[in-house]
Amino acid sequence: MVNEVLIGLDRDRGSRSDSGDTKLDPDDDPSWHTCPRDKKQEQQRVFMFDAMEDTMGGQGREFGSSAVSMLILTLVSLGASGELEAQVSANLNADVTFTRDVAPILQENCVRCHRSGGGMAPMSLETYEIARTYAPLIKYKTGLRDVAGAMPPWFVEKDIGIQEFKNDMSLTDEEVATLAAWADNGAPQGDPADMPPPREFDDSGDWTIRPDVVVTSQELFVEALAPDWWGEIEPMLVPLEEDRYVAAVEIREVNDIPRAGPGSATVGGRFIIHHLNYSTNVPGQPRSRQGWPVHEVGRNADIFNADAGRLMRAGSVITSSSLHLHANGRDTRARLEIAFQLHPVGYEPRYGGRGEGITIGNTVNMDIRANEAGQEVHAYGVLSDHTMITSFEPHLHAPGERMCLEAIWGSKAETLSCVGYDHSWVRTYFYADDHQPLLPAGTILHIIGYVNNSETNPNVSYAENWAGGGNRSVSNMFLELGEQVSLTDEQFVQAMAERVESLNLTKADYVIGCPLCLATIPPPSATLSPR
Numbered sequence: 364m365v366n367e368v369l370i371g372l373d374r375d376r377g378s379r380s381d382s383g384d385t386k387l388d389p390d391d392d393p394s395w396h397t398c399p400r401d402k403k404q405e406q407q408r409v410f411m412f413d414a415m416e417d418t419m420g421g422q423g424r425e426f427g428s429s430a431v432s433m434l435i436l437t438l439v440s441l442g443a444s445g446e447l448e449a450q451v452s453a454n455l456n457a458d459v460t461f462t463r464d465v466a467p468i469l470q471e472n473c474v475r476c477h478r479s480g481g482g483m484a485p486m487s488l489e490t491y492e493i494a495r496t497y498a499p500l501i502k503y504k505t506g507l508r509d510v511a512g513a514m515p516p517w518f519v520e521k522d523i524g525i526q527e528f529k530n531d532m533s534l535t536d537e538e539v540a541t542l543a544a545w546a547d548n549g550a551p552q553g554d555p556a557d558m559p560p561p562r563e564f565d566d567s568g569d570w571t572i573r574p575d576v577v578v579t580s581q582e583l584f585v586e587a588l589a590p591d592w593w594g595e596i597e598p599m600l601v602p603l604e605e606d607r608y609v610a611a612v613e614i615r616e617v618n619d620i621p622r623a624g625p626g627s628a629t630v631g632g633r634f635i636i637h638h639l640n641y642s643t644n645v646p647g648q649p650r651s652r653q654g655w656p657v658h659e660v661g662r663n664a665d666i667f668n669a670d671a672g673r674l675m676r677a678g679s680v681i682t683s684s685s686l687h688l689h690a691n692g693r694d695t696r697a698r699l700e701i702a703f704q705l706h707p708v709g710y711e712p713r714y715g716g717r718g719e720g721i722t723i724g725n726t727v728n729m730d731i732r733a734n735e736a737g738q739e740v741h742a743y744g745v746l747s748d749h750t751m752i753t754s755f756e757p758h759l760h761a762p763g764e765r766m767c768l769e770a771i772w773g774s775k776a777e778t779l780s781c782v783g784y785d786h787s788w789v790r791t792y793f794y795a796d797d798h799q800p801l802l803p804a805g806t807i808l809h810i811i812g813y814v815n816n817s818e819t820n821p822n823v824s825y826a827e828n829w830a831g832g833g834n835r836s837v838s839n840m841f842l843e844l845g846e847q848v849s850l851t852d853e854q855f856v857q858a859m860a861e862r863v864e865s866l867n868l869t870k871a872d873y874v875i876g877c878p879l880c881l882a883t884i885p886p887p888s889a890t891l892s893p894r
Contacts, residue, residue, distance in 0.1 A: 459545045460553025461491045468538050469494065470562050472515055478564070483633060489561060491552050498550035502543045505534055511764065511785040511822070516661070518783035519792060524767075525780055525875050527795035530663060572611040572664045574702035576601060578681060584696050585635040585688050591835055592688045596699070599681040601643060608672030608712060611704040612655055613664035614639070618697035634660055635695045637687040637836065643679040651676045657844065658699070659758075659789040666793055668753045670713035671848045672706045687834065714751075714848050723810055724758075724842035726832035731762060731839055733829050736815040740841050744808045749855035751848045752800040752876070755780050756791040757812075758842040761822035762830060765813035768843065772806045772878045779876050786822060786836060791845070797865050800876030801850075801858055810843045 459465070469477070469488045476484040488494045494501070507513035509520045517533040519526070534542075545551070578599045585592070616636050639658040645651040653675055656665045667673055681701065723744040731738060757766035767781040779800055782792065794800070802808075818826045824837055832839050850858060859880045866874065874880050 459541055459548060460551050460557070461494065461545065462553040462555060462557040464541050464553075465494070465545050466491075467559055468534070468541065470559060472532065472534060472538075474562060475564065491558075495550040495552070498546040502546035505539050505542050508533075508539075509783040511783060511787075513783070513785070516785060516788035516790065518785060518788075518790060520781045520783070523781050524778045525794060525798050525800070527798040529666060529793040529795055530791075569615070570613055570664075570702055572613045572666070572702060572704045574613070575705040576603065576703045578602075578701045578703075580699040580701075582696055582698050583635065583688060584694075585690050587690060587693045587695075589688075589690045591637070591690075593834070594686055594688075596639070596641070596681075596683045596686050599701075601675065601679045601681060601703070603675060603677045603679065605677050605708075607675055607677075607708070608706040608710050609667065609675055609703050610669070610672055610706050611664055611666045613702045613704075614658040614662070615700050615702075616697050617700055618695050620691075620693070620695060633691070635688050635691055635697050636660070636699065637689045638685070639683055639687075639699065640685040641681055641683045641701075643675055643681050645676045645678045646680060648676070651679065653679070656756075656791070656846070660786075661788040661790075663791055665754075665791060665846070667846065668714070668751070668799070668848055669796070671753075672710060672712045675703070689836070714850060714854060722842055722844060723808055724812075724840075726840045726842065729830070729832040729839045729841055731814055731816045731830040733827050734817055736817040736819060738814040738816065740812040740814060742810050742841065742843075746802055746804055746806045746808065748849040749804050749852065750800075750802050750806070751850060751858065752779070752794065752802065752845060753848060754791050754793045754845040755782070756789075756844040756846075757782055757784055757810075758789065758840055758844050759784050759786065759812055759814070760838055760840050761786050761824075761836050762814045762816045762820060762839055763812060763841075764815050764820070766843070767811045768845075769809040769811070770800060770802055770806050770876065770878070771809055772803065775878060776809070777875060777878070794876075797862060798876065801855065801862060801880065802876070803855070803879055806878075808843075810841075812841045814839070 473488050474482070476482045477486060477488040478484075479487045479489065486493065486497060488497065488501075501514075504512065504514040509518045511518075515532045515534065517531065519528065519531070519533065521533075578601055580599060581597050616634050618633075618635065620633055636658070637660060641658070642652055642654045644653070653673060655673070724742045729740060731740075755768055757763075757768075759766065763784045763786065765781065765783050768779045770777050770779055780792065782790070816823055816826055816830055820826070830839050832841070834840075859877060862868070862874070862877055862880055866872075868874060868881060870881055872881070
C-alpha cells in the first residue's frame with residue numbers, strides 16, 4: 364500500500380523542457396506556456412477546431428465540401444502545427460491516396476467511432492466523399508499527438524518513459540505522416556479498386572471486453588439545465604452462483620441521446636454520468652467487500668493483471684459510495700451497464716496481494732492562481748510493499764493538461780510515464796506485461812500535475828478566478844488512480860528474474876521501471892553467516 368506523505372505547489376512560472384528543467388522564455392508572455400514542450404499553437408487552436416466540429420456534428424453535411432475545406436485550411440494556415448509540419452515536409456509523398464493509403468488507417472483506428480448509424484463521433488470517415496472534406500482537420504487532430512483534442516484519444520508522450528502498453532490506440536509516426544501528406548497534396552482519391560472492403564461492426568454488444576456477466580442499473584433522469592447532483596444508485600444483484608475471479612470490467616452509459624446530430628459532437632454532451640464509485644459485497648458479510656475502478660466520462664475498460672484476478676463472491680450486490688450526475692443541455696434518460704469478464708472456473712491468482720488502485724495525490728489543498736498557465740502541483744507517496752504497477756491513470760479536471768509519474772529509489776529518480784490530459788477522455792494506460800514497473804518497498808512515487816488556468820485553455824470557464832479543489836469538472840482534482848499489485852519478497856525476486864529472462868537483459872542494458880532487475884540480490888531465505 365501507499366502512504367501519502369506530502370503535497371506541494373511549484374510557484375515557479377514556466378514550462379518543462381524535454382530535459383525536465385523549468386524554463387521561461389523572456390520574450391514570451393508566460394501565459395503562453397500552456398504545454399511543457401512548446402505546443403502553444405496547437406493548444407491555442409483546439410477550441411476553434413472543437414467548436415467547428417460541434418457545428419458540423421449536427422449539420423456539417425449542409426455545408427459544401429469546398430466551403431468546409433476552405434474554413435479548415437484557413438485555420439490551419441494560422442500555424443496549427445509547426446513541429447509536425449517540418450516532419451511531414453521531410454517525408455512528403457505525392458503518391459499518397461485515400462483508397463490505398465488513408466482508408467486502411469481510418470478503418471483500423473477511426474471508423475469504429477467515426478461512422479454512420481452507430482458511431483459516437485460527430486462525422487463519418489468511411490467514404491472518400493465525406494473524409495476528403497475533413498482532410499485538413501484529420502491532419503491537425505492526429506498531429507496533436509498527446510495534448511487535449513488529439514485523435515485518437517491517446518495521450519502518452521512518446522519521447523519519455525515506458526512506451527509499451529496493452530491498450531495502445533495511438534497512430535505510428537508513419538501513419539501520422541501519411542495522413543498529413545494526403546491532406547497537403549489535396550486529398551486525392553486514388554484508384555477505387557484499391558479501396559478496402561468496409562468494416563462491419565456488431566453494435567448489439569458494443570463491448571471492448573468479452574462480458575460474461577452484465578448488470579444494469581435503474582433509469583436515471585437529468586433535466587437539460589439541472590445542477591450537479593450527488594447520490595447513490597440502487598443496489599444491483601450480480602447473478603453469480605459461485606465465487607469467480609474477474610479478469611476485466613467495463614461500464615457504459617446507455618442513454619436516449621441520438622448517436623448522430625446535436626449533442627453528439629463532444630463526449631461531455633453525450634453523457635450525464637460524471638462518475639461512479641462502487642464496490643461489491645455479500646450482504647451481511649463485511650469481509651466479502653471488493654473494490655473496483657471508478658467509472659468516469661469517456662473511460663476505457665479496466666483489464667486486471669492476468670496473475671491478479673479480482674475475486675467476486677457469489678450473491679454479491681453492487682453498491683455505490685458516490686454517483687455524480689451533471690446536465691448536458693438536454694433532458695436525458697440513461698442507465699449504466701456494468702460488464703464483468705471472468706477467468707475460467709478453477710483459476711487461482713498467482714499474486715494474492717491487494718490489487719485495487721491506490722490513490723496518490725491531494726485535492727483538498729490545491730491552490731491554482733488566476734490567469735496563469737504553466738502551474739505545477741506535486742504529490743508524493745511511499746510504497747510500503749514491493750509493488751508491480753499495472754496501470755497509470757491520471758485524474759485532473761478541466762484546467763489540467765498533463766501528468767507525469769516518477770519513481771525515486773535511493774538517489775535515483777526515474778520518469779515512468781508522462782501523458783497529456785483531456786477531461787472529455789479519461790484514459791487508463793495499462794502497461795504491457797513485460798514492462799509493468801517492479802518497484803521495491805520504500806520507493807517514493809512522485810506525481811506532477813500541470814495546470815493551465817488561463818484564457819489559452821478552452822476548458823476553463825472563468826480564468827480570472829482563483830481555483831481550489833472540488834468535485835465539479837470546473838473545479839480541480841489531482842489524483843493518480845492506477846492499479847497496483849503488492850508482492851512478497853519471493854514474488855518480487857521471481858518477477859524480476861522473469862523480466863530479465865523475457866527481455867534478454869544483460870548488465871549492459873537498462874530497463875525503465877525496474878531499478879533492481881540487474882542487481883545481484885541474495886535469495887530471501889539467505890541468512891548472514893555468524894562472525
